[in-house]
Structures are given as C-alpha cells and as structure tokens.
C-alpha cells in the first residue's frame with residue numbers, strides 16, 4: 001500500500017514538470033501550427049542558464065528561473081524573426097517548419113555541446129537532494145518544488161489566456177485564424193508573442209528540470225517523444241489537455257518504473273504516443289482532425 | 293443616386309491563380325438590402341473577400357464613400373465600418389458565446405463601453421443571453437448564425453456583408469435569419485447579402501445583382517430581378533418559381 005502511494009506521489013510530482021515542459025510546445029502549436037521539434041533543446045538551454053547561474057555565482061535555480069525565461073524568450077523572438085516569419089505566409093508552412101525546427105534543434109544542440117561539452121550536468125542546490133517524509137512515504141523536495149512551481153506558472157498562463165486582451169487574441173487565433181484576422185487581430189504579432197512565450201516557458205521548465213534530471217545537450221532527443229506524447233494525448237494545442245495528459249502519463253510511467261522496471265518507464269511515453277495516434281489521433285481534448 | 297460603396301470592373305483571384313472575378317460591378321446604396329445571386333462557383337464569395345481585403349484587387353477599384361479600399365487589410369476595412377460574416381461564420385468554437393461577442397469588439401479603440409454594448413445586444417437576442425456561457429461550437433447552426441450576425445452590431449457598422457446566412461439551415465430557421473437581417477437594415481445598417489437560394493434572397497431584399505463567371509450580368513430592384521425571364525430560367529428553376 002505504501003509502495004503504491006509512494007509511486008503515485010513520485011508520478012504526480014514529475015507530472016507537473018512535464019506539464020510545464022509541454023505547455024510551451026502546445027501553445028506554439030495552437031497558434032502557429034508548428035510542431036516545434038526544437039522545443040526540448042530550448043529546455044536544455046534553459047537548464048544550462050540555471051546550471052551556470054548556480055555553478056558560477058551560487059544563484060538558486062528558482063531565482064534563475066525568471067532570468068532563463070527572459071533569455072529564452074529573446075532567443076525565441078530572434079528565431080521567429082530569422083526563421084519563421086517568412087514561412088508563416090507560405091501555404092506549405094506546416095511541412096516546411098518540421099524540417100526547419102529539426103534543423104534548429106540540431107544547431108542548438110551542436111552549439112550547446114561546443115560551449116559546455118557533453119558532460120552530464122545537474123544543478124545541486126541543497127533542496128535537490130532533500131526529501132520530506134510523511135509517515136512511510138517520502139517526497140523529494142526538489143521534485144516537489146519543481147512540480148508546484150510548474151503548476152503555478154501554468155495557472156498564470158491559463159489566467160493570462162482566459163482574461164487578458166492578448167489572451168483573447170491568442171485563443172481566437174488558435175481556434176480560427178481567419179476569423180481572428182477579420183475581427184482585427186494582428187495575427188503575425190500574436191504568432192510572434194506566442195512563440196516568445198512558448199520558448200520562454202521552455203526556459204522556465206529548463207531551470208526546474210536542471211535540478212530534477214541530469215542533462216546534456218543531446219538529451220533533448222529523448223524528450224521530444226515524451227513531450228510529443230503529452231501534447232498529442234492532450235489534443236494538440238489544448239493547454240488543459242497537456243496538463244491532464246502529463247499527470248496521466250507521468251503516473252503511469254512511475255508505476256511502470258516501479259513494477260516492471262526503470263528502463264520501461266520511458267517506453268511508456270513512446271508506447272502511449274503510438275497508441276494515441278492509432279486510436280484517438282485528436283487526443284483527449286482536441287478536435288477531430290479534418291479530412292477535407 | 294447616393295452610393296455608399298462602388299465596385300467597378302474588379303478583377304481578383306486567389307494567390308497567383310487565374311482571375312476568378314473579371315468585370316464585377318456593384319453599387320451599394322445606404323440603408324438598403326442588396327442581394328447578390330448566381331450559380332455555385334460564380335464568384336460571389338470571392339467578391340465579398342475582395343471587398344473586405346482578404347483578397348487583392350488586381351484591376352478595377354472598390355470605392356467606399358469615394359475613397360479606395362484597394363490594398364487595405366481586413367482589419368483596416370473593418371475599422372472603416374464594413375463587417376464581413378463569411379460563409380463559415382467566423383466563430384471561435386471553444387470560446388463561450390459571450391467571449392465571441394467580446395471578440396466582435398476587439399477592434400474598438402476604446403473598450404470601456406464594450407460590456408454594456410454586449411448587454412444591449414443580448415437583450416435583443418434572448419437565445420444569446422441564455423447561452424452566453426456555452427461554447428459557441430456546441431450551438432445549432434441557426435444559433436451560430438444568429439451569433440455571427442448579432443456580433444457585428446457591436447461595432448455599429450455601416451455595411452454588413454453576409455455570405456450565405458441560410459447555408460445548411462432548415463427553411464423555418466432560414467426565415468428567422470432573414471428577419472434578423474431585415475431588423476439590422478431597419479436600424480440603418482446597409483446589407484450586402486450573398487445567396488445561393490436566389491428566390492429567398494431576393495424576396496428579402498431591395499436590390500438584386502446577378503453574378504456569373506465572375507462578371508456582373510444584371511442588376512435592378514429585387515422584384516424586377518425576380519420577374520426577369522433570364523433569371524427565372526437560369527436560377528429560379530423556370531417561370532413557375534416566383
């Protein structure tokens with residue numbers, strides 16, 4: 001019994017972090033119809049920001065988090081201006097961006113490897129190796145902080161989308177781009193800002209991930225499939241769906257890890273991605289794909 | 293004769309594709325209901341898209357109050373007072389009815405009166421008030437069309453262009469949509485209606501325009517167009533129809 005509860009808690013704690021990792025990807029897909037394969041490598045870049053802040057200056061990764069958001073958001077703006085702005089007007093846009101984002105992922109990985117080597121890193125503030133005990137079960141403090149903070153950031157994003165004027169513009173563009181434009185929304189501006197927010201969220205996720213998992217530049221390949229399974233199960237572009245899917249898959253992966261074997265834990269995500277695409281390609285909260 | 297909008301000899305098409313409109317002519321008078329009819333594929337929707345700035349006008353001109361609309365983006369045309377309700381109704385399916393209404397006021401420079409304005413419109417369309425917190429995508433076709441039309445009134449537009457408001461609706465609901473349109477016209481909104489259902493469209497309009505193969509063939513008072521033998525044969529299914 002204690003085992004089951006323990007596994008559940010570990011799954012839930014990571015679920016929050018996965019949700020934040022996936023939310024930027026989901027937002028960018030919703031607005032721009034880009035499957036940003038470079039999203040996970042941006043998370044790695046965010047992790048390096050937190051890592052070096054701690055290593056060089058002893059700054060807590062939670063304090064580095066807003067710094068990582070800003071740095072990555074600026075990178076997002078540059079990337080959008082350099083790579084995606086022209087593409088956004090092209091009809092073959094979706095197919096093109098798969099290749100483009102793949103190329104960006106490779107380039108950023110190469111740059112990070114060149115700068116910081118391929119050594120495994122992990123940020124190690126005191127709480128990262130601490131744990132809170134409640135009776136028989138324990139919660140790693142680092143995972144707890146990361147999970148809670150992830151949910152706080154996602155809640156902030158949800159409130160922004162729901163109530164702010166710009167949030168209305170983002171949702172409108174996601175749901176019906178042409179209609180948004182007809183009603184006076186500047187959809188290119190919405191795309192730019194959403195992309196910046198999405199990459200900024202990768203920076204936030206990276207700071208938290210930096211003390212939860214060990215990382216190195218090429219680690220993002222593993223995360224692509226994990227994040228894809230989250231946003232596909234959630235329904236591409238649905239933030240709520242991404243969050244629900246993250247908790248669901250993270251808990252399942254925790255149980256698989258405990259009862260079947262740690263190596264099978266990651267397989268959960270790959271298998272889930274495969275099954276979802278076969279059985280319910282629109283995911284939990286997505287629209288049925290149009291066949292027209 | 294005073295004219296609000298004048299489309300003269302317009303050529304337009306999609307992307308680098310062939311000209312879909314070639315020789316489209318249209319005169320819109322203030323306060324009236326104008327109905328463009330023509331067979332499927334005639335270019336009716338294309339004409340509305342060219343007016344509202346979604347498509348580039350390649351040749352000819354679109355004059356609004358004597359000023360050219362050529363080269364303006366859809367949001368700029370909107371801000372001049374011309375609203376377009378496309379065939380697909382331009383709703384946000386996962387926003388609530390109320391949120392859809394707010395989006396209707398997105399282009400307003402000052403939104404301090406927006407909520408009050410939406411309240412006023414909800415009073416006149418009880419179904420929208422009743423469904424205000426429901427996702428627009430879960431409503432019936434008639435309710436969605438009602439929302440799309442009512443939403444334009446937030447901006448107090450001069451002209452509302454409606455592309456096939458009757459599309460996919462049961463006959464009884466179709467008449468309701470035309471009643472809403474007439475009510476908008478009674479408030480001084482000039483209507484530019486596109487209808488595949490020529491008989492219904494013309495019966496609810498003041499002025500009729502016949503478009504085929506991207507060219508204006510004929511226009512006149514709606515009841516004259518209804519009676520015209522050429523139109524009777526072509527689009528109204530023979531002389532029995534009227």
Ligand SMILES: Nc1ncnc2c1ncn2[C@@H]1O[C@H](COP(=O)(O)OP(=O)(O)O)[C@@H](O)[C@H]1O
Nearest residue numbers: 306309312330331332333334335336337338339
């Ligand atoms: N998005 C588009 N891209 C290319 N061609 C189009 C597009 N939409 C319509 N057309 C073509 O333009 C012509 C006129 O279409 P449309 O204006 O929709 O006709 P109507 O509204 O009168 O039925 C048709 O031949 C159609 O195939």
Ligand SMILES: [Mg+2]
Nearest residue numbers: 336337338379
């Ligand atoms: Mg049409």
